[in-house]
Amino acid sequence: MLQLISIVLLAGLLMAILVKGSGVSKYQEHDLEKQHILQKLDQLKAGLDHLCRHCPWDWTLFQGNCYLFSTFQKNWKESVTARKNMGAQLVVIKSNEGQEPNNDYGNEDCAVISNDGWNDISCLAMSFWICKKPVSPCST
Known part of the structure; x- marks a missing residue:
């Protein structure tokens, strides 16, 4: 046992x-x-x-420029500060159609993209923003 x-x-x-x-x-x-x-x-x-990346990783290459589409909203003044920190500029509308605001409330000096195209709004309004800067050359 x-x-x-x-x-x-x-x-x-x-x-x-x-x-x-x-x-x-x-x-x-x-x-x-x-x-x-x-x-x-x-x-x-x-x-x-x-x-070779002509644009930073979170930017989009389009027609010879780099674009950053914001993921958060800022007013125009805050957007200008953010773009300066990135060494870029806010996208500027250069087409004739884009230069015709309706200025409904007399204080719409900024623009946003809406379902119908560009729309002018107050620069104090919070919106998403787009920055643009030239592509970077690749070093060899």
């Missing part, structure tokens, strides 16, 4: 060692996989440095 209890205890001890040992190897395996992924990520980042 004592031998049977000893065998059962020994089997339990071996089982505990095996379970614990496999957990360590899984942890080590996970750590090695993480290191491999981080190495690949570093390689990809290094490759991106050699790509």
